[in-house]
Amino acid sequence: MLLSLHGQSKDALAKTKLGTWEYDIAGLWYKCNMTDIHAAVGLAQIKRYDAILARRREIIEKMDAAFAELPVETVRHYTDEYRSSGHLYIMRLEGKESRERDQFIVRMAELGVATNVHYKPLPMHTGYQKLGFDIKDYPNAYEQFKNEVTLPLHTRQTDEDVAYVIECVKKCL
Template identity: 65%
Template sequence: RLRSIVKEKKSLFTPANDIQKALAHIPIVADCAHSFGASYKGIPTGNVADFSSFSFHAVKNFTTAEGGCATWRHIDGIDDEVIYKQFQLLSLHGQDKDALAKTKAGAWEYDIKGTYYKCNMTDIMAAIGLAQFERYPKLLARRKEIIAAYDAGLKDLPVTVLSHYTDDHQSSGHLYLVRLDGRDAEYRNKVIEAMAEAGIATNVHYKPIPMHTAYKN
């Protein structure tokens, strides 16, 4: 649906570079957060939007302790290496060579192409990610078992739970979300406190972005 709307509004879009010209529409960017391993209609979440970002924070289902990654759908007419190099510049304070490239014979020279950011992942974090990647299928399977147990335990209670697995979508199983039907925030908070006393950690996810002060102002 979103893609059809974007196509309808493409006359409002003025491409500013070769990548935008090749896309020929307003780029669709997805916050995939903790959805690593999830899919929609057989398509992995990182390949649904034009560009997607994942979080690998310490509390996420797939973690490198901190950091994340960006993915993109192949764009006809654009070499993927071009996009990769652009991400490299944006994440490595505009430097056109990483540390490994500069260790090669005669390759110490480098340039700063722009005043960008310093948000590249460390090699140590990447190594953790590679190890996580090897064991991740088993982690996903275990989460699915846990979710099935929760579903069975809550099926007769007056609550609504998020659907994790259907013919259309497969969840990463990061969070088990429960809505207390017909209950207000005060009751919800009492449930949270009672569960905490029983040693069960819960939280409220997620506060809508427009409700935060930074966006209100």
Template identity: 60%
Template sequence: TTAEGGALTWRSIEGIDDEEIYKELQLLSLHGQSKDALAKTKLGAWEYDVVAPLYKCNMTDIMGGIGLAQMRRYPGMLKRRKEIIERYNEAFKPLGIEVLNHYDENHQSSGHLYITRVPNITGDQRNEIIIKMAERGIACNVHYKPLPMLSAYKNLGFDIKDYPNAYNRFINEITLPLHTKLSDEDVDYIIENFKEIVSCL
């Protein structure tokens, strides 16, 4: 994290110039401005253009400073998240709980969220699990509510009945705590309670 926001990087792509990608990303992140703030501060060089109605996605200098410091911590953070994910997977897969594939020979996840899907439960049962976990001091979440279930999108005419797959992926989803401040004891406590509560359904 950079407190709020993030950074984007890429591996060089054969046949595509890195500088070309960089310039395109600058346009996308700076309202489509043809010059960044630093370029506009050079003597007599204030003139700029907006070449497309794009986005405001650049981070502040303060967040950039936090991000640079976080880069030094990042390998350790990834390692700890992977340890927790592997312990969760080992505990939950035998119960038939569906989990995301965070790691294989083709990709490595940042371990941002630990998403589970408990088979054959209703939305009410999912909510009951979350409440019981909360009663034991464990904050769970749901990622994410499909857009057609939210008022802004309902008001535009979207109906969740038209998106059965999105609904089915949402209705039994529970996100467990996953962050680097969890101790091994915390992880054991989460595992034991989740297993117990799910098994009692």
């Protein structure tokens, strides 16, 4: 709550209760109210949510099966203990460094497949470096980042699209 209410320690409803008007501003943060349009989109999406999750799972299971014997490590989305919303398909290129990962990303792009990296560690961003953060102090973050690639995963992907992504990954490894 603090980050989205200008750093205020209470939301508007809490301040309307008898005798509880006073609040503190704990930091210089943001004002991020949801608009009516965002709420309307959310209500429409929530009706489709089960179908969205089911389609994501289909895609994830196809890619997991296709990559099982390849030199990649994929994030497990579904176990007996948990299940993911499946909004990202993250894999790591085993034994590769960031330069090799970046070359893989370029080769995928040349084949028409947009990939991404989720996420670049904060100490590698200029703003954090200006504050004194250094990635050398966060070796685990760098290890997770250096060979990570995020593949396309969205519910408008056809089975043919998914097969093409799989084919391209195999070509580019």
